[in-house]
Amino acid sequence: MKLVFAFVTLCCAFFSAAAQYQAHQLDGNTLHIDTDAGQVSLTFYRNDVVEAFYQPTGVKQLPSFSISQQPQPLTLQVAENNDSLRISSASLSVAINKSPLQLSYYRGDKLLLAEQPGYFNQDGNHGFRFALTAGEKLLGGGQRVLGMDRRGHKFPLYNKAHYGYSTASSQMYFSLPAVLSSNNYLLLFDNSAKGEADLGATNADVMQFSAEGGRSSYVLVAGNNYPAIIDNYTSLTGKPPLPARWTLGNYASRFGYRNEAQVRDVVKRFADLQLPLDALVIDLYWFGPDIQGHMGNLAWDSNAFPQPEKMLADLKADGINTILVTEPFVLTSSKRWQEAVEAGAIAPGLDGKPKTFDFYFGNTGLIDVFNLKARDWFWQIYKGLAEQGVAGVWGDLGEPEVHPDDTVHAIGMANEVHNAFGHQWADMVYSGMRRDFPEQRPFIMMRAGAPGSQRFGMVPWTGDVDRSWGGLKPQVELALSMGLFGFGYIHSDLGGFAGGEKFDKELYIRWLQYGVFQPVYRPHAQEHIAPEVVFHDHDTIDTLRPWLNLRYQLLPYNYSLAYQHSQSGLPLMRPLFLLDQQNPALMDENNSYLWGDAFLVAPVTEPGVKSWPVQLPGGVWFDYFSGKRYAGSGKVEVPVTLDTIPVLVKAGSFVPMVAPMANTRDYSSRELTLHFYADSSVDCAKGEMFEDDGKTPDTIAKGQFELLNFYYLNQDNQQKFELRRSGSYQGMPASRELTLVVHNQNAKRSHISVDGRYIQLVPQQARFNRMQNVAWYDKASRQLKVKLDWQADKTQLTIK
Incomplete structure (x- = not known):
């Protein structure tokens, strides 16, 4: 095979603050600036989103993996004087100093960010420097255990596994070259290459991003507030699609189930104990009897799983969705090695031959997900598994865990594209699923990606965390740091994954309790201590049973959070500062x-x-x-x-809930309990609930959904509720038996009406339970419960 490879060294050009303006031209949303060292382009994608793309002469540029939005039609104004230019949208402006070239960003009269001096290219690295202000906080950078504010830290921008981490880590599985500032902007260094972020560590007043090649571009995102900034950023990089409802249920997962008998046994245990279960994750033993030597087989081990199609069908009949682990490595000892080589799927080395190297699992090659032939070969395997009935993809080791520097990919060297590898892998799976299985919402769980990977429905997790209290401590920090940048389904291996000499019952319970309020409920661990609750003592099971049931009772609320995430980018887990900017x-x-x-x-x-x-x-x-x-x-x-x-629970909140269930196959909101938390401090409130069939793709775009809106007004010693229904979808309940539970009621209210009709207030809970259109006041809990048949598009309820 003849390899044609063009190599352009970064040190051949030096583009710094000394660059001098020569001319400019406005072309639609882009201002092109010619300088004596190359061109700089400023592109407004939205009124509050602008990209600065430096293109020095002779420096190789890779495409953006992060930006997915086309520029919106905007009206831009350009003003010029002898020393400067200014380009302005309706809300954001960029001041351009001509000599030397330097950019500053304003929202109104407020300076958000200024280059200092801006672009640099030397010693094999290029990047950008910006001025920091006193007291400015910087959140982001991806998975790190450094505290929420990452200012004062310097860390690698290189996706890398950190096995068994706990209370400190500066480099982990999923880097994000982006920060959210307390000065109300978000900055994305749009570069896929191996690099570094220096957030005021070397110089307290300077923020610097650099990389070994890639793309010399950054994006400034602004907005009226943090939710608006998140919305603008995820509009640019891609909104996360709505997942299937079952992804919010309980998972059985471990490293790993070794045969079909173990798979069937764990599912039976959940059923026998009447504990809910929606998904089962099969780790690497599905393609080999042991850990080493089999990676890349990517086919069922017939000795351990003799009838996979029947097993998958039986699980599906019980409402269980099966997820299989896969990796981008094909061992030279695997059954598919020669097939992969002949298909051109293995990334070559500098000699043009398939690159091989040793790592923990054996001697291997790496699938080049940037190569169209390799993507097609890899996808055909996933397609075959999906046709057998596999419901979800688990992509592991996708940093990639081992990635030799001299690996040659279709668009560049290993270090140039390293951080985009998982992103391209997810793109391949998502695109294939949407094309070949258009009636199925893809499930793609991966350990590494890049800014924008959320648009492929990527479900990341926080890696191989230590099974200890130290491992539990940073999980909120990790989730919040990722969620702000579109990755709302980030989650941890509940219970901890790595190590642990013996079962710590209290740790296990605390981790799984927390899991009820994290996006994906997936206990997972090395098998010497069972991660599944069904293998533990009755006391542990009894302690966790109500928490598992609560997870399912909250499905209407949680699924509505998923809907909001798909529309606005707001994560399910949200930092407190979003409430008080x-x-x-x-x-x-x-x-x-x-x-x-x-x-x-x-x-x-x-x-x-x-x-x-x-x-x-x-x-x-x-x-x-x-x-x-x-x-x-x-x-x-x-x-x-x-x-x-x-x-x-916040005063003024509406929380819709349903009864516990075996799994989401049995989900129905036909009988709905709507909790409202009243308080004298709350005069008015509103809430919403999103419903569709839970499985059909693009229901929002197609209008195949229902919105339930709830309103509250406390006026003239009356509590007024208005319930509205809008939209429709196939299978939607024609009416709902609604129980409104008003919390924090100080005294029994004597007059309750629904749409002007009086509702009887019964004195006993037993009568309330067996009657319709009645109310009951529980003095002990200070709760007023009203039961009604909700059929109308708009229903009004008054309590006085």
């Missing part, structure tokens, strides 16, 4: 967090405690378990037992 101290909080709008959660990460600190972000909150009222913005100690962790 005027309090930058909340940006440091890495234990207490919001689960959607309604819940405030603080996982217990230390053993033997009787109370746990919770950071309140302001407003009024109620303990979900005890009903105790909290108010203010300080820290409070919330009492806990082994059965509880701090879970608070």
